[in-house]
Amino acid sequence: MSAKPCEGPVKDLLRFITCGSVDDGKSTMIGRMLHDSKLIREDTFRALADDSRRYGTNGGDVDLALMVDGLQAEREQGITLDVAYCFFSTPRRAFIVADTPGHEQYTRNMATGASTAQLAVVLIDARKGFLQQTKRHTYICSLLGLKHVVFAVNKIDLVGYSEDAFSRIFQEAHNFAAPLGFRSVHVIPISARDGDNIIARSARTPWYIGPALLPYLETVDVYSDALSKPFRFQVQWVNRPNSEFRGYAGTIASGRIAKGDAVVVPTSGQTSRIQDIISDRASQDAAEAGGAIVLTLEDDIDIARGHVLCSPSQQPEVTNRFAAHILWMDREPLISGHSVLCRIGTSLISASISIDCKIDISTRARSPGSSIGLNEVAFCNLVAAAPVAFDPYVDNPKMGAFVVIDRHSYRTVGAGMIAFNLDRRDERQASQPVVDKSVRAALKRQKPAALWFTGLxxxxxxxISRLVEARLHAAGHHTMLLDGDQMRGGLNRDLGFTADDRIENIRRAGEVAKLLLESGLIVLCAFISPYRAERAKVRELFQPDEFVEIFIDTPIETCMARDPKGLYGHARSGELTNFTGVDAPYEAPEAPEIHLRTAGSNPGELADQVMGVLASRGLVGRS
Structure with missing residues (x-):
């Protein structure tokens, strides 16, 4: 990419990303901006004209998109596949723009470009409006901490410069962006092909009263935030050219520092003062956010790559337990509970990830899930192998971002944004008056428990569970009975009978049982729950003395003979598939707390056996 270099005094630099759905005109917009600003050299323009005859999509006209679409495959297909970086400068500001692909399968590349940007220009085709991919890219920009977004409504010429078409998209853009936490949102009608509202206001949109795109980019303030935040310095390298010198090299993530200022390593608590600040081999009195410097300290304290220096009065969070959003970027899914490597700032640390919930990028709706695939987002809890110093991503992206790395292949597989300190949340909760299950159960004068009845x-x-509940009720206990029909008729009516749906059915049932137990109840759960692994996961939700697995051991021949709902008959005829005991397995418990063999016993006797065991465990009184 050829453009005129910066001349004269050093200007501030704006990094911005262009994104949006495929074929919305991102590359053309950048090319038009450079062309109309007279930043394309003559020899480059001649080469562009030659390329336009071979690859262009504008008939005989020069295709300005080819300025950025440098890959051969991109030029032949007319789309952007990779992130193309372009540097240019105007009299007021220098720019680095990342032109990113619009296809969903290249979302990873888009996120890569956004991760270093300060502002996003989201292209929208005026004919198509706010598309799914437009929402996806906007949400990812907010997730990655960008505070400024411009919605460039392109191809306004193809809708006859219609104010109504622009107004509809204007409202939709603001409605979608409003809850995402952007500090500024601008919507500008443009024609990248013809240059309308790119570097100057267009007479063909007299109804638009805002700035043109380039003048806005030249003046938007993206630096005051970083300078106003507390001082953070992530150590990239310990500089020891000889035994007489020890310096700490890195880039200031936020805030300012001056000679003589006190600093602390938050993970160790060691303190010192700044002795010198060195930049380009010259000493200076102070430095601020974005400065690449070497710091020397008055004291010889233990500092290594990955450590953070900060002000003692404004320290970051320090914990090994934190919650974070994770954007997954690998074809192999992330499975809840897996161990990964996380590069947080300049430190590399091992951590395990458990998925709290999945997030729909378009609607921001949350749903349960035990895995996430390519381009999906989840809210997760992480436990690191050692304490980590961080600020929440929304407060300081440089201190709250991390990269997820596969611990075996060392591939980058995800991007993370830290939300909050799990320990601090627990501390806040602990400081509140506690009304927990023990208090609720005491009010009911009982011990809470989950009685899990499983069998074909x-x-x-x-x-049997109904008889047990009747006996508990007669003894004055507060109970709740859950069964498969009840759950599938309500909370789980969206689930079928595939293996995955069966697993999700039992996971939800276990979570409901846990909530009911937290209210102090004795919860009776009657579910086939055919898989040992899923019953084990439910057991993990409870304390060891709270969960009682009760295996109703009835021969399948007896079950088939009873067949109260006619299900076995339908399964054997092939009308019903994935039916437990016929064409789907049932994994009997290996060590249940109560094993009821129904052959030769009536239900009342079996219910009495359950009550006897509950009494022996101290869950109910003896009759």
């Missing part, structure tokens, strides 16, 4: 369809789970 027709084994007698519902019958």
């Amino acid at each position: 369809s027709g084994a007698g789970k519902s019958t």
Whole structure:
């Protein structure tokens, strides 16, 4: 990419990203901006004209998109596949623009470009409006901490410069962006092909009263935030050219520092003062956010790559337990519970990830999930192998961002944005008056418990659990009974009978049982729950003395003979598939707390056995 270099005094630099759906005109817009600003050299323009005859999409006209679409495949297909970086300068400001791909399968590349940007220009085709990919890219920009967004409504010429078409998109853009936390949102009608509202206001949109795109980019303030934040310095390298010198090299993430200022390493608590600040081999009295410097200290304290220096009065969070949003970028999914490597700032540390919930990028709706795939986002809890110093990503992106690395292949597989300190949340909760399950259960004069009845369809789970509940109620206990029909008729009515749906059915049932137990109840759960692994996951939700697994052991021949709902008959005829005991397995418990063999016993006797065991465990009184 050839453009005129900066001349004269050093200007501030704006890094921005162009993104949006495919074929919305991102590359053309950049090319037009350079062309109309007279930043394309004559020899470059001649080469561009030659390329336009071979690859262009504008008939006989010069295709300005080819200024940026440098890859052969991009030129042949007329789309952007990779991130193309372009530097240019105007009299008022220098720019680095990352032109990113619009296709969903290249979302990883778009996120890479956004990760170093300060502002996003989201292109919208005026004919198509706010598309799914437009929402996806806007959400990812907000997730990655960009505070400024411009929605450039391109191809306004193809809708006859219609004010109504622009107004509809203007409202939709503001409605979608409003909850995302952007500090500034601008919507500008443009024609990248013809140059309308690119470097100057267009007479063809007299109804638009805002700035043109380039003048806005030249004046938007993106630096005051970083300078106003507390001092943060991430050590990139310990500089020891000889035994007489020890310096700490890195870039100031935020704030300012001066000679004589006190600093602390928050993970160790060691303190010192700034002795010298060195930049380009020259000493200086002070430095601020964005400065690449070497610091020397008055004291010889233990500092290594990955450590953070900050002001003792304004320290970051320090913990090994934190919550974060994760954007997954690998074809192999992230499975909850997996161990990964995280590069947080300049430190590399091992951590395990558990998925709290998945987030729909377009609607921001949350849903349960145990894995996330390519381009999906989840809210997760992480436990690191050592304490980490960080600020929440929304407060300081440089201190709250991390990269997820596969610990075996060392591939970069995800991007993370830290939300909050899990320990601090627990501390806040601990400082509040506690009303927990023990207090609620005491009010009911009982011990809370989860009684999990498992067995084949027709084994007698519902019958026996109802009899047990009746006995508990007669003894003055507060109970709640959950069964498969009840759950599938309500909370789980969206689930089928595939293996994955069965797993999700039991996961939800376990979570409901846990909530009911937290209210102090004795919860009776009657579910086939055919898989040992899923029953084990439910057991992990409870304290060891709270969970009682009750295996209703009935021969399948007896279950088939009973067949109260006619399900076995439908399964054997092939009308019903994935039916437990016929064409889907049932994994019997290996060590249940209560094993009820139904052959030769009536339901009342079996219910009495359950009550006896509950009494022996101290969960109920003896009758």
